[in-house]
Amino acid sequence: MTHESPSEAPEADPMTTPSPTATATLTTTPVLDVVVPVYNEERDLAPCVRKLHADLTQTFPYRFRITIANNASTDGTRAVADELAAEIEEVEAVHLDQKGRGRALNAVWSASDAKVLAYMDVDLSTDLAALAPLVAPLISGHSDIAIGSRLARGARVVRGPKREFISRCYNLILRGALAIRFSDAQCGFKAIRADVARRLLPHVEDTGWFFDTELLVLAERAGARIHEVPVDWVDDPDSRVDIVATAVADLKGVARVGRGLLTGRIPIGELRAQLGRAPLEPTTPGVPKGLFRQLVRFAAIGIASTLAYLLLFVLLRGTFTAQGANLVALLATAIANTAANRRFTFGVRGRHGAGRHQFEGLIVFGLCLALTSGALALLHHVTDPGGGAELAAVVGANLLATVVRFLLLRNWVFRNRPQESTS
Known part of the structure; x- marks a missing residue:
């Protein structure tokens, strides 16, 4: 680590002292890394670090550190980094044997003793005037994470149409696939409170360019307060980023994180608890947790059941009346539906309670039968419908019946009871 001069004066804590004062220089550890x-x-490392150091020296009122995270460079980057670290007290060089921006950030942030952690790209595409507005909300405690945004109102961006199109498409994909609310996932200008980073970083798997996005998605789902700063940004024409390879890796990352959120593999509830945020759903005694995951599994089973029901209804309609075909098709699929939801949606295992579950499931079936039969009866009372109208009526009634079925299964049939085995 960078050598720090010891001080016998009391340590000031800028994280609890929002207004910058001269006493902040008495801290023995850096506020910002x-x-x-x-x-x-x-070629670009030395000019970047010198400019950044000069800017921080003039504008940042607290102790700071600049850490060069060299991830497996094969040119003279290591020598340049070591020279800068030897020359400038506030500069440190860390060398990693493996390549990857995400890996470098994770390693350095995890080991840093600073209270606010930031990073920026070496090309300094982002105007450094945005650095103070970026870290100020974190130092004051107003926010947990701050990101520079090229897409926020007030940002001024100079870049080619190709990069502009790719950037906007990527963020649209994130909004559609992961329901994000922040505007710019990939701007190389971000900061995070160290206490928040310690909780999130162990769950970030990506070691490359998707690291930023994954961190932000987890932070947002965990209830972290994300502050956006519009930036002035000028594209570096000499950028070495492989756009196609990066885009493919990012899409794979989106799919992986999406699966993790859907299956519950990413412990969002645990992260929210660690950050002191309220749970995503209220805790009701006896009711299984994991509403979102249950909805996804229930929907999948419901789709399969509905298709089976419609197939049986069409096949039986030639032999039975509409009401008869509806009764047989619904009864045949209801038993399989209850068993599948018992095992996969609500995680109830073992034979204990299976008979009662099926009995209560048949009561639910009766209510759903009343909805679909009522819809058919009303249709025949109003008009003399054809097969298409009958099919539309039972589909609509089944959609309503599906909602009713889920609520009853979750809050009555499969409520956790003593001596029941659930997972």
Whole structure:
């Protein structure tokens, strides 16, 4: 770590003292650690670090550190980083044997003793005037994470139409697939409170360019307060980023995180508890947790059951009346539906209670039968419908019956009771 001069004066805590004062210089550990991840940047590294150091020296009132995170460079980057660290007291060089921006940030942030952790790209595409507005909300305690945004109102961006199109499409994909609310996932200009980072970083798997997105998605789902800063940003024409490879890796990352959220593999509830945020759903005694996961599994089973029901209804309609076909098709699929939801949606295992579950499931079936039969009866009372109208009526009634079925299964049939085995 960078050598720090000891001080016998009391340590000031800027995290609890929002207004910058001269006493902040008495701290023995840095308030801010700005990480500059680099790979084969021997030409741009020194000008970047010197400019960043000069800016922080003039504008930042607290103790700071600049950490060069060299991830497996094969040119002269390591030598340049070591020279800068030897020359400038506030600069430290860390060398990693493996490549990956996410890996470098995770390693340095996890080991840093600073209270606010930031990073920026070595090309300094983002105007450094945005650095103070980026970290100020974190120092004051107003926010947990701050991100520079090229898409927020007030941002000024100079880049080619190709990169503009790709960036906007990527963020649209994130909004559609992961329901994010922040505007710019990939701007290389971010900061996070160290206490928040310690809770989130162990759950971030990506080691490359998707690291930013994954961290932000987990943070937002965990209830972290994300502050956006519009930035002035000028594209670096000499960027070494492989756009196609990065885009493919990012899409794979979106799919992986999406699956993790749907299956519950990513412990969002645990993260929310660690950050002191309210749970996503109220805790009701006896009711299984994991509403979102249950909805997904219930929907999948429901789709399969509905298709089976409609197939049986059409096949039986030639032999039975509409009401008779509806009764037989619904009864045949109801038993399988209850068994599947018992095992996969609500995690009830073993034979104990299976008979009672099926009995109560048949009561639910009766209510759903009343809805669909009522819809058919009303249709025949009003008009003399054809097969298409009958099918539309039972589909609509089944949609309503599905909602009723889920609520009854979750809150009555499969409520956790003593001596029942659930998972």
